[in-house]
Amino acid sequence: MVSSHVTNNVFTSSHSFLGVLDEVINKPQKGIPEMFIRSDKEPLIDLSMNDKTNPLPTIPIFDFQTLLCAGDNSTELHKLFSACKDWGFFQVVNHGVSSELLEKLKFEIQNFFKLPIEEKTKYKIKPGDVQGYGTVIRSEGQKLDWGDRFFMVTNPVEMRKPHLFPQLPSSLRDTLETYLSELKKLGMAILGILGKGIKMNMKEMEEIFDEGNQSMRMTYYPPCLQPELVDGINPHSDGSGITILNQINGVGGLEIKKDGVWIPVTFLPDAFVINIGDIMEIISNGVYSSILHRVTVNKEKERVSIGMFFNPKFGAEIGPVKSLITSENPPLFKTLSMEDYYKSFFSRNLDGKTNLERLRVN
Numbered sequence: 001m002v003s004s005h006v007t008n009n010v011f012t013s014s015h016s017f018l019g020v021l022d023e024v025i026n027k028p029q030k031g032i033p034e035m036f037i038r039s040d041k042e043p044l045i046d047l048s049m050n051d052k053t054n055p056l057p058t059i060p061i062f063d064f065q066t067l068l069c070a071g072d073n074s075t076e077l078h079k080l081f082s083a084c085k086d087w088g089f090f091q092v093v094n095h096g097v098s099s100e101l102l103e104k105l106k107f108e109i110q111n112f113f114k115l116p117i118e119e120k121t122k123y124k125i126k127p128g129d130v131q132g133y134g135t136v137i138r139s140e141g142q143k144l145d146w147g148d149r150f151f152m153v154t155n156p157v158e159m160r161k162p163h164l165f166p167q168l169p170s171s172l173r174d175t176l177e178t179y180l181s182e183l184k185k186l187g188m189a190i191l192g193i194l195g196k197g198i199k200m201n202m203k204e205m206e207e208i209f210d211e212g213n214q215s216m217r218m219t220y221y222p223p224c225l226q227p228e229l230v231d232g233i234n235p236h237s238d239g240s241g242i243t244i245l246n247q248i249n250g251v252g253g254l255e256i257k258k259d260g261v262w263i264p265v266t267f268l269p270d271a272f273v274i275n276i277g278d279i280m281e282i283i284s285n286g287v288y289s290s291i292l293h294r295v296t297v298n299k300e301k302e303r304v305s306i307g308m309f310f311n312p313k314f315g316a317e318i319g320p321v322k323s324l325i326t327s328e329n330p331p332l333f334k335t336l337s338m339e340d341y342y343k344s345f346f347s348r349n350l351d352g353k354t355n356l357e358r359l360r361v362n
């Protein structure tokens, strides 16, 4: 059994599947294999309903530079805090990450997924692990997503697995390294701002996330002849504090569940989609919402995305922040170590909000 070389078996699994592209599309077979067909899938959104007279709501958009300069009681910050409560998702523009870097990243990631199977197999998730190329299979009959993904921990640097990040093609590795450091700055700034909305001082939030654990998932969603049968990614909430998602090639498909309705996240060039994860819902004692989202796939076009997950450091305790707890406002979630949190999170597949529900105080 191979386990993370730093932590004791918190990132564990049984075995894995490489990907749709190499195991399905590039092999002769008829129709969509049973293991991808979701009989319980909620129908795709009928976009013809999204007309000018009756448009679907769209997730809020913020200018990052404006947020940075905004006073604690400004309308702009209040709008942001409301977005985190009501939507759990927002987009940021003017974030300072250069278009050149984003273009380079797009080029490198697209090329990576086009590598021959032998190259990608080098990164395949090993038994007992959850990091690497592919999808973890935990049970017989498990349904698989119509997406090829590569997940790994990138920070702290000593937690990188020697056969993953350090072995990536050097041009991808260098570009990712720059991207990760740019996103770390952005992520920490956003976390600090979000802290203000729950009456935390910036120090408190920084202490939780500073030198934290960051991971990333790159996903390639191949086109599918019967998109209504499959999920690009099953409805889930993220286990992170926050996630910064980059819709690399501009092809949509991300949808979030708001007030019982699936709403598409529109693509905005050079914008990042930011969402609240389960850990932030816990820390904020339910003030901020970690929202269900899914990816639907497309008949003609492939979708490529990269998400970066910002988590507290190992050794941190997570639980509702003390400044929010009063006798009228008791803790809604348990307090636990990050290690126990990861054990619980990585022992299951992404599926609804099941992990968060387990951490709720009865």
Ligand SMILES: O=C(O)CCC(=O)C(=O)O
Pocket: 217, 219, 233, 238, 245, 254, 293, 295, 304, 305, 306, 307
């Ligand atoms: O590809 C996307 O748009 C979303 C991916 C996602 O939700 C995830 O990786 O957690």
Ligand SMILES: [Fe+2]
Pocket: 236, 237, 238, 293
């Ligand atoms: Fe997600």
